[in-house]
Amino acid sequence: MAEDEFDVLIVGGGPAGLCSSIALSRRGVRSLLVEKHAGTAPLPKALHLSSRTMEVLHGWEVDDMLRPLALPLGDHALFAGSSLADPDHVRHPIWPDNPDVSRQRSVLISQEILEPALLAAAEKIRPGELRFSTRLTDLREDDGPWEPGVVARVEGPDGTRTVRAKWVIGADGADSTVRRVAGIDFPGKDVHRSVNILFRADLRTLVSDRRSAFYHVHNDIVHTLLAVVDNEWFWRLHVVLGDGETYADYADERRQLELVRAAVGVPGLEVELHSCYPWTGSARVASRYRSGRLLLAGDAAHVNPPSGGLGMNAGIQDVHNLVWKLVAVVRGQADEGLLDTYEQERRPTAVRTVAEAVRNHEYEEAPALTERDRRRKHARRRQDGLVLGHHYTEGAFVPDGSAAPEVAEPYSDFVPVGRPGHRAPHLWVTWQGRRTSLLDVFAEDRCTLLVAGPRSDPWADVLPPATQLITVGIGAAAVPEQEAEFREIYGLSPGGAVLVRPDGIVALRMRHRPDTTGARASLADAVEAMHLSETG
Structure with missing residues (x-):
C-alpha cells in the first residue's frame, strides 16, 4: 500500500x-x-x-x-438549592451502578x-x-x-x-x-439557546459536604446549572436563554460576575472569568x-x-x-x-x-409540581433501561420470535436477556482460573459461541466446519461452572447456545440443544444475517 x-x-x-x-x-x-x-x-x-x-x-x-482522570464516584450526584451555599439544599445520587448487570462503573x-x-x-x-x-x-x-x-x-x-x-x-x-x-x-430542531460562562473560583471548602456532578440553582437572579469541570477550581455556569434574550445580554463581564456570585451564594466571591460563549442545544438525526x-x-x-x-x-x-x-x-x-x-x-x-x-x-426545565412529576424526575436519574437494555429490532442477527422484556419504565428499568439484538448480559464467571465478566470472554475479532454446559454433541461435530464457514471466526466457550445462572439469564436449556458478535450483541440464540443438521442450519442463518463470506 x-x-x-x-x-x-x-x-x-x-x-x-x-x-x-x-x-x-x-x-x-x-x-x-x-x-x-x-x-x-x-x-x-x-x-x-x-x-x-x-x-x-x-x-x-x-x-x-x-x-485516574475521572471525578470520584462520590461526586455522582445531583444538587438542588437556591445557591451552592444553600444550607437547605437537597442532593440525590445519579447514574447508580449495579455490579450485577455490569462489571463497569460509569465515570465522570x-x-x-x-x-x-x-x-x-x-x-x-x-x-x-x-x-x-x-x-x-x-x-x-x-x-x-x-x-x-x-x-x-x-x-x-x-x-x-x-x-x-x-x-x-x-x-x-x-x-x-x-x-x-x-x-x-x-433534520430536527433547536431545543434551547444557551450561554456557557467558564470561570475559576476556589469552592473546595464550600462544596466539601455537597460535592455533586451537577448543581441546579434557582433564585431571584439566576435559574441555572453549575456543571463541574474539576469540582474544585474550574466551573461552568450554564444558562438557558429566555424568550427575547440574546447572547448580547450576557456578554458584559459585570453581568457574568453577578450570575456567578448569585449561583454560588457568596456576594464577594473572588472570580476569574475564563470565557463566555453561546451554543444551541439541538435534536437532530x-x-x-x-x-x-x-x-x-x-x-x-x-x-x-x-x-x-x-x-x-x-x-x-x-x-x-x-x-x-x-x-x-x-x-x-x-x-x-x-x-x-x-x-x-x-x-x-x-x-x-x-x-x-x-x-x-x-x-429539568419544568417545575415538579406534583408527586407524579417528582417521581418521574427521580426515575430518570437511572438510565439502565436505555444504556444497557436498548436493543436492535433489525440488523445483523437472527430474530428468534421472542418478545423483548416488558418493563414499567423503559428509560430506567433493565432486565438482562440473551435475546438476539440485545447486548449479551454480564455474568460473573470463573474463566481460565480467574473471576471475570462473561463479557470479557468475547473476542473482538470474531464471533463467540457460548454453550450451556460442557461442549458435546452436536457442537463437537459442528464447530470445525462452522469455523471454516464463518471466516470472521467462531471461538467456542463452554460455560459449565455457572451453567444454571447462565441458562436462566440467556433463556437456554441444557445444550442450548448463543452466538455473540464482536461488539457483544447476541446474533443467534438456539434455546434448545439442536441436532447436528439444525445447528449447522442455524449457524448458516447467522452467516447470512451478518453477510459473512462462506468458504470450503
Whole structure:
C-alpha cells in the first residue's frame, strides 16, 4: 500500500474519531485521521461515560488509563438549592451502578481531559496515523482503475496531500463536511439557546459536604446549572436563554460576575472569568448513515441536548458497532451489505436517544409540581433501561420470535436477556482460573459461541466446519461452572447456545440443544444475517 493510501480515512478528532482510530488500529487496519483544529477540545463539553461505554473502552484496553482522570464516584450526584451555599439544599445520587448487570462503573471525566487521553492511546497503536491542523478540502468517490474507493484532498502544516482510501468515517461533528458531501439531510430542531460562562473560583471548602456532578440553582437572579469541570477550581455556569434574550445580554463581564456570585451564594466571591460563549442545544438525526463509501458516526450522525449525558456515549457506541463490520468488509470477510446494518441498528438507537435527551431537558426545565412529576424526575436519574437494555429490532442477527422484556419504565428499568439484538448480559464467571465478566470472554475479532454446559454433541461435530464457514471466526466457550445462572439469564436449556458478535450483541440464540443438521442450519442463518463470506 502506497504512503497516501489507507483502508479508512477518519475525518474528525473528537471522541468518535479517536475511538475509530483506536479500534481500527487494534485490528491492524491502516487509517488516517484528520482534524482541522490544532489539538483536542480546549473547553469542557460532555462529561459522562456510561457503564456500557466503559465496557466498550475496556474492550479496547483504555479504561484503566481513564479512571485516574475521572471525578470520584462520590461526586455522582445531583444538587438542588437556591445557591451552592444553600444550607437547605437537597442532593440525590445519579447514574447508580449495579455490579450485577455490569462489571463497569460509569465515570465522570470532562471532555477536554478525556480527548487528550484518547489521543495518547491512539498514537501508541499502529498502523493508525493522526494529523491535526489538517483540513479536508475535497472528497469524492472514485471507482478507480483497480479498486473502488474515495479520493480526498487535505491541507495541513506540510501542505496539500492527496489521499486515497477504501472507506471514510465522518466523525466531524454537527457541521459535518462529510455529511454535506454525501448529500445527507440532518433534520430536527433547536431545543434551547444557551450561554456557557467558564470561570475559576476556589469552592473546595464550600462544596466539601455537597460535592455533586451537577448543581441546579434557582433564585431571584439566576435559574441555572453549575456543571463541574474539576469540582474544585474550574466551573461552568450554564444558562438557558429566555424568550427575547440574546447572547448580547450576557456578554458584559459585570453581568457574568453577578450570575456567578448569585449561583454560588457568596456576594464577594473572588472570580476569574475564563470565557463566555453561546451554543444551541439541538435534536437532530441524519436521514441516512451511509452514502456509498461515506459513513457517519457521532455528532455527524446525531446531536441532542446534553441533559442525561447521552450524546458522547451514543457516538462511541456507534464506532463500536461500525468498526467490526468495516474490518470484516475491508478484509473480504463480509460483503458490503453488512455496512447497511450499521444504519439499521444505530439510527433507530439515535432516534430514541435524542428523544430521551429532549425529554430529560423538558423535565429539568419544568417545575415538579406534583408527586407524579417528582417521581418521574427521580426515575430518570437511572438510565439502565436505555444504556444497557436498548436493543436492535433489525440488523445483523437472527430474530428468534421472542418478545423483548416488558418493563414499567423503559428509560430506567433493565432486565438482562440473551435475546438476539440485545447486548449479551454480564455474568460473573470463573474463566481460565480467574473471576471475570462473561463479557470479557468475547473476542473482538470474531464471533463467540457460548454453550450451556460442557461442549458435546452436536457442537463437537459442528464447530470445525462452522469455523471454516464463518471466516470472521467462531471461538467456542463452554460455560459449565455457572451453567444454571447462565441458562436462566440467556433463556437456554441444557445444550442450548448463543452466538455473540464482536461488539457483544447476541446474533443467534438456539434455546434448545439442536441436532447436528439444525445447528449447522442455524449457524448458516447467522452467516447470512451478518453477510459473512462462506468458504470450503
